[in-house]
Amino acid sequence: MQNEFFRCCELCPPDFYGKQAGLEFQTREDALKHFCRIGQTRNYNPHPSFNTKWYKWQHPDVINFKSILHHFLFYSENNFFDPSPYIDLRKLQDVTGTEDIIELINLSSKKEFGPMHGVYHDHYQLIDQQKNFQHSHSCNLVKALPSISSDQQRRNLVWVQLGPGTEFFKWFDANKFRTWDLLANCYEKTPVDAEGILLQPGTKFTGMAHVWENYPETFEGYESVIFIDDDLQFIHEDIDLLFQTAEENQIDVFQPALAKGSFGTWPVFSQKFDTTWRQTNGVEIMMPGLRGNAIKDLLPLFCYSVSGFGIDLLMAEVSKNKGYTSGVIDTVAALHTKEIDQTGGRYYNYLRSKGINPNAELWYLIDSFGLDIGFVQL
Numbered sequence: 119m120q121n122e123f124f125r126c127c128e129l130c131p132p133d134f135y136g137k138q139a140g141l142e143f144q145t146r147e148d149a150l151k152h153f154c155r156i157g158q159t160r161n162y163n164p165h166p167s168f169n170t171k172w173y174k175w176q177h178p179d180v181i182n183f184k185s186i187l188h189h190f191l192f193y194s195e196n197n198f199f200d201p202s203p204y205i206d207l208r209k210l211q212d213v214t215g216t217e218d219i220i221e222l223i224n225l226s227s228k229k230e231f232g233p234m235h236g237v238y239h240d241h242y243q244l245i246d247q248q249k250n251f252q253h254s255h256s257c258n259l260v261k262a263l264p265s266i267s268s269d270q271q272r273r274n275l276v277w278v279q280l281g282p283g284t285e286f287f288k289w290f291d292a293n294k295f296r297t298w299d300l301l302a303n304c305y306e307k308t309p310v311d312a313e314g315i316l317l318q319p320g321t322k323f324t325g326m327a328h329v330w331e332n333y334p335e336t337f338e339g340y341e342s343v344i345f346i347d348d349d350l351q352f353i354h355e356d357i358d359l360l361f362q363t364a365e366e367n368q369i370d371v372f373q374p375a376l377a378k379g380s381f382g383t384w385p386v387f388s389q390k391f392d393t394t395w396r397q398t399n400g401v402e403i404m405m406p407g408l409r410g411n412a413i414k415d416l417l418p419l420f421c422y423s424v425s426g427f428g429i430d431l432l433m434a435e436v437s438k439n440k441g442y443t444s445g446v447i448d449t450v451a452a453l454h455t456k457e458i459d460q461t462g463g464r465y466y467n468y469l470r471s472k473g474i475n476p477n478a479e480l481w482y483l484i485d486s487f488g489l490d491i492g493f494v495q496l
Contacts, residue, residue: 126150126187128220130164138162154185166227169202172481175491176200194219198461201226203481204244208461209236209470233473241482247473251424255320257328263299263314263336272313274298274361275343279322281305284348285455297358301336321469322347323429327421337413341365344373344407349456360407360450363395370412370442371433373401377451381458384493389451397445397496400434403427405452412442425469425476428483435489 130150132143139162143149153164161171164187173186177199183189193199198207205226207219213235216222231237233247263275276298278286282305290300292311301314303325314336318325326345329336337343342361346352356374364372375389376382386398401407403426408416416433423429437444460466460476469476483489 122188122191123147123150125191125220126185129168129187129190129223134166135162135164138164150185150187153187158185165201165223167201167205167223169204169481172203173199173201191219200477203477204238204475206236206470206475206477212236233475236470236475238475238478241478241486244475244478244482248424248479251320251472251474252324252327252421255318255324257316257318257320257325257332259314259329259333260317261312261315262333263301265339272297272299273339273341275301275337275340276357277301277303277326277343277345279303279305279346279348280308280310281348284308285351286348289352289354291354294354296354297361299340321424321426323420323423323426326417330417330420337417340413342407342409343413344405346405346452347454349454350405351453351455352450356450360447363447363449364407364409367395367445368443369395369445369447370409371401371416371437371444372407372409373405373446374450374452375446375448377453380452380454381456382454383458386493386495387446390448393448395445395447395449397443398493399490399496400430400437400444400493401446402493403430404454406430406433412437412440415440415442422483423476423479424472424474425479427476427480428489430493431480431489431491432483432487434493435487 127146127150130146130153132146132149135149135153136143139152139157153162158170163170170186174180177189180186180189190199190201200207201223207222210222210226214225216225225231226237229239233243238244274297278300280286280302299313301316302310302312303316303318303322305319307317316325316329318328322345342364360374376387377389384402387402416436419429419432419436422432434444484491
C-alpha cells in the first residue's frame with residue numbers, strides 16, 4: 119500500500135497541482151493528499167497529462183478508489199487507460215518503446231512528442247491534424263446522382279460506406295423496388311450498382327464533409343437521407359419503411375433501432391417491440407437519418423470530426439436549439455455486426471496511424487460546445 123501511495127505521488131507534482139488548487143505544497147505527498155481529499159471532487163488535474171473530468175466520465179468505478187491516480191495505476195498493470203482524451207498511451211508506447219507507465223505519462227507532457235506520437239498538447243494541434251488529414255485524402259465523385267424530377271418515386275437517399283468486409287451486399291438487391299437512390303462512398307474501387315459513386319479513401323465523415331462543401335447539389339430534392347456504415351445488416355424492404363415512418367410521424371432526425379445481438383454503446387437505441395418509435399435527445403453516428411430542413415442544418419457539422427466521434431452529440435445540441443424532433447424507429451432494426459474495439463480495431467488503428475485520436479475529437483466538441491454527454495429517451 120505504501121508503494122502504491124508513493125507511485126501516485128510521482129504523478130502529482132506539487133508546483134503544477136498547486137496552481138490547479140490555488141495553494142502551495144512543499145512535497146508531492148502533501149499535494150496528493152489534498153487531491154485525494156478535495157481536488158478530484160473539484161475536477162482539478164493532478165498532472166499535466168491527466169484530465170480528471172474526462173477520466174471520471176470514462177471510469178465511473180473510480181469512486182471505489184482513493185483517487186483517479188490509484189485507479190489508473192491499479193489497472194495499468196494489464197491495460198492502457200488513457201489519462202486524458204488528448205493522449206493515446208498505446209501509440210506513445212509503440213513509438214518510444216517505453217514500458218513503465220509513469221515514464222510514459224511524463225513523456226507525454228514533453229513538447230517534443232506530438233500527434234504522430236499519440237499526443238496533443240492543445241486543441242490547436244488537433245485541429246491542424248484534422249486539416250492535414252482532410253487535405254491529404256482526395257475525393258472523387260465518380261458518378262453523380264441523377265437530377266430529381268417532380269414525378270420521380272425515389273425521393274430519399276441512402277449513403278453507404280463500402281470497404282473491405284462490407285455487409286451491404288448481403289442485403290441490398292438492386293433489382294427490388296425502392297423509394298431511395300443509392301450513393302456509395304467507396305474507400306477503394308468497388309463494383310457496385312448505384313445511382314451515385316464517390317471514391318474517397320478517408321472516412322465516412324470526411325467524405326460527407328467534402329461532398330457537402332464541394333457538391334451541395336447532391337442532396338437537393340431529396341426529402342430524407344440516411345448515412346449507414348458498412349458493417350450494418352438490414353432487410354432491403356425495411357429502408358422504405360424507415361423513411362415512411364419518419365415522414366408519417368414528422369421525425370426530423372431518426373435512426374433504426376439496433377437488433378438483438380448488435381454491438382452498441384447506448385442502450386436506449388436497442389429495439390423495443392411495443393412501440394413504433396420513441397423520442398430521444400438525438401441519434402448515434404453509425405446510421406443517422408435526416409429529413410427536410412435538418413439536412414441543410416446538420417450536414418455542415420460533419421466537418422468537425424474525422425473519426426465521427428462527437429458529431430452525434432453536436433447534432434443533438436443543434437437539433438434541440440432548432441426545435442427538431444429526434445427519435446429511434448423500432449419497427450426497423452439493423453444488426454451491427456462488428457465489435458467496437460478502440461484498442462486494436464482496424465478503423466481505430468488506421469486513425470491512429472494518421473495521428474487522429476477519436477477521443478480527442480469527442481472531448482473537444484463536448485468541451486467547446488458544452489454538449490450533453492449521452493443519449494436518453496424523452
